[in-house]
Amino acid sequence: MKINIHTHSPKQGELTLSTLGIHPYDAEVATTDAILSIERMAQSVDAIGEIGLDYSCKADRESQELVFKAQLEVAQQYGKGVVLHCVRAFEPTMKILEKYRLKFVIFHGFIGSPEQALSATSRGYYLSFGERTFRSPKSIEAMKATPIDRLFFETDESSVDIEEIYSKAAEVLAVPVKILEYITHENFKHICG
DSSP: OEEOOSBSSOOTTEEOOOEEOOOGGGGGGOOHHHHHHHHHHGGGSSEEEEEEEETTSSSOHHHHHHHHHHHHHHHHHTTOEEEEEEESOHHHHHHHHTTOOOSOEEETTOOOOHHHHHHHHHTTOEEEEOGGGGGOHHHHHHHHHSOGGGEEEOOBTOOSOHHHHHHHHHHHHTOOHHHHHHHHHHHHHHHHO
């Protein structure tokens, strides 16, 4: 089984995390009841997500930060990891994360710089790469800079199969696909253990 750490269309033969969370796009309409619902259901999922900050979307930043922090509190309280959505908000996200002790942190669909990749992984965070990675030289360099024990792959909303993501990553990283599969299995066992 291949690890597909974040997908909107799980397929047979793939392992993925079960998640529950309020996306930053919805931060302005999030209610206290929605946060309480996540808290009530936290034990039934692997991680709280996809949550975070997106400074390119219409939701105001203050609302995003409040909803993000509330969900981080839930994750910390229930010993859960988080799957992050982070767009044009890397430094604010990293600053907020400093205040929490979380089981694990995964930046999904990472499109940051190699320097940001090293900053995140030096804190023990994981980075997940998907189809968009291969359209950006900067993202390819970030993937190359990511230590293999901090690496995941995903399809997110893409119709591309996870096998294709692994194949492209293996080519870029000059590592056999089977090695990437083994490493991501080990990483998955580590976060789910």
